[in-house]
Amino acid sequence: MMRPLLKYCGNKNEEDLKITSQSAASYLGFVFVPGVKREVRPSDVKQWLSKHPNSKNKKLVALFVNATIDEIQHVISQLPIDVIQCHGTESPETVANIRAKTGVRVWKAIHHQLNGRTEMTRYAGIADGYVIDAKVSGQWGGTGQTFDWKAVPEYISEGKRQRVPVFIAGGVDTSNVKQLLAYQPDGIDLSSGLEVNGEKSTEIITQFEGVVCK
Numbered sequence: 001m002m003r004p005l006l007k008y009c010g011n012k013n014e015e016d017l018k019i020t021s022q023s024a025a026s027y028l029g030f031v032f033v034p035g036v037k038r039e040v041r042p043s044d045v046k047q048w049l050s051k052h053p054n055s056k057n058k059k060l061v062a063l064f065v066n067a068t069i070d071e072i073q074h075v076i077s078q079l080p081i082d083v084i085q086c087h088g089t090e091s092p093e094t095v096a097n098i099r100a101k102t103g104v105r106v107w108k109a110i111h112h113q114l115n116g117r118t119e120m121t122r123y124a125g126i127a128d129g130y131v132i133d134a135k136v137s138g139q140w141g142g143t144g145q146t147f148d149w150k151a152v153p154e155y156i157s158e159g160k161r162q163r164v165p166v167f168i169a170g171g172v173d174t175s176n177v178k179q180l181l182a183y184q185p186d187g188i189d190l191s192s193g194l195e196v197n198g199e200k201s202t203e204i205i206t207q208f209e210g211v212v213c214k
């Protein structure tokens, strides 16, 4: 079985980055969403990256919720961002515009709901990938909540049809990831499941990768 790509999101201080830059993740995520608990500033991220050269081996994901092009440009002009993740209610037109104006790959988050696959079809030919996350009232992400994984095959098959990767997110952790691996997702995206008291933990990441990467 092919091991899924890993994205470790919500790196919010230098220690988090130090830990995840030494991990098996291919992608490290940073949350540029005002007011949320994992919000970071591009100037801080720039400094942390310069101190941890292992981070050069990772692809960097900048996460936004309904941000303007100017807000996105402000971040990506300071950092070597590989992927912009739109985690709000950005329309297909907005995603296309972000892609055209920045020249950076864009992933669209889909908050799982009954017509989630149909929602994905709206972005066909526009999004370069998807993050399927739990829908939690009043929050955009990083909630630690799972959704009903029986829906995962539908998302994966739509991703295959569009020829783009689909990352499954929302409440993934060491205790449940084996169940998720049975669906053979292209990628797994997690944040809370790697944390102890809100900080990324080397021990937890080692345990998690012991399950996923063996």
Ligand SMILES: O=C(O)c1ccccc1NCC(=O)[C@H](O)[C@H](O)COP(=O)(O)O
Binding pocket: 008, 009, 010, 029, 031, 033, 036, 037, 038, 063, 065, 087, 131, 133, 140, 141, 142, 143, 144, 145, 169, 170, 171, 172, 189, 190, 191, 192, 193
């Ligand atoms: O992580 C956050 O705090 C966050 C805040 C606002 C919008 C999105 C956010 N995270 C998005 C991610 O890609 C997370 O990795 C994803 O939601 C899974 O999080 P978790 O359930 O904590 O593993």
